Amino acid sequence: MALCLKLLFGPAAAIFLSAVVIVSCFTNLPYLRISYSDLPSLSHSYYFAPAPVSKCDIFRGEWVPDPDSPQYTNETCSYIQDHQNCMYYGRPDLEFLMWRWKPDGCDLPRFDPHKFLQVVGNKTLAFVGDSLARNHMQSLLCLLSKVATPRDLAGTGKHHPDKILYYDGYNFTIYILWSPFLVRAEEVADSPGAYRLYLDEPEEKWLSVASRFDYVLLSAANWFTRQSYFYERGQLIGGMYVQLNFTSSLTNRYSHRMAFRTALRALSGVRFRGKVIVRTLSPMSHFEGGPYNAGGDCRRTRPYRANETTPMEGVELDFYTSQLEEFREAAAVRGLDMVLMDPTAAMLMRPDGHPSRYGHWPDEKRVLYNDCIHWCLPGPVDAWNDMLLHMLSE
Secondary structure (H helix, E strand, O other): OHHHHHHHHOOOOOHHHHHOOOHHHHOOOOOOEOOOOOHHHHOOHHHOOOOOOOOOOOOOEEEEEOOOOOOOOOOOOOOOOHHHOOOOOOOOOOHHHOEEEEEOOOOOOOOOHHHHHHHHOOOEEEEEEOHHHHHHHHHHHHHHOOOOOOEEOOOOOOOOOOEEEEEOOOOEEEEEEEOOOOEEEEEOOOOOOOEEEEEEEEOHHHHOOHHHOOEEEEOOOHHHHOOEEEEEOOEEEEEEOOOOOOOOOOOHHHHHHHHHHHHHHHHHHOOOOOEEEEEOOOOOOOOEOOOHHHOOEOOOOOOOOHHHOOEOOHHHHHHHHHHHHHHHHHHHHOOOEEEEEOOHHHHHOOHHHOOEOOOOOOOOOOOOOOEOOOOOOOOOOHHHHHHHHHHHHO
16 A cells, blocks of 8 residues: 555656546456446435436447547547557557447437537637546547647647637637646645645636636546645645544545535636536546556457446545536536536446557656556547537537
8 A cells, every 4th residue: 555655646656647546556446337226225316417308318328339430540630648649659459449439229429520610619618627638628629620720829838738729710719727626726845746625715727717618617536536635714624645633534535525516616606607517537447457556457459338347336436426416416506507428437338448558658768557547549538529519519
């Protein structure tokens, strides 16, 4: 355990694992799925997203073969970061590209860049969250690159964590705002990798510009598995994986829940008039054969079917259900226009879609781990934008 913490939070940790998983150190689940038959035992109906009325549930289904995928490659899209550029770094199997998400009982159309730009014309979309929010945004940029290329209004460079991209001719703007905790956070100066989280204070970087957004997509999970101290009303109330001089029963389940609650209350407090999209978590435990820092990897070459996976549990299930609960509560009482984007079940079936070792050259002389958190581009994450277009078109 001590070795696991030291490696994860030490300065040598690879940057792409900034969102990775103490979970994998404590719970090594080879692959997961949501077991909805298990959830009623939790005794609360609000563990479920609000059921759509007379509409297809696009978030329940299977991955089906699709010979027309992918819609772009690393040669046609320049927005792919190295550690997600699986084709460039020599991934030998390409079967993982040849699938699309098919909801039960209906179809989810393939992403149409022309239609998307028509829908979002004269609007602004903000991705607020961590590196998986950026992974989602870069997938969108690649899908749109078939018809349009944006201008970088922020001038921060291609892979800077904060960007403003503008599509001439459509008056469409994309923001990506790095906020892995959604609330105000400070890295502890004398303990790199540990953070002070002010759980009742939304991060001003994104909240202060929220009035510019027509759509804001909130997502966060992985960083709450880091060392952290919890503050409310300016007072230290607990922590996770850190030493305290008092007894506290609070865990990262609490910090994760309160961050979503604070973010959604803050949007209500500033009378946000756009649409809030809450995206549920992406799998954190697709490692097999050991934890991430002891040979754990994700080398599968095809998706699972829903009946081939095992129930999601532990911190992942807790994070997921708290996202649903906080969404349900905010949608009911906060006066926000909100929708739930719930790709968790779909992505739990895709342990084949991560970069693994194919985000770098094998002989690079630096500390590197197999990446079973982010998603190859192109890859399964492109389905998130099929879902997003469907949701924005309703």
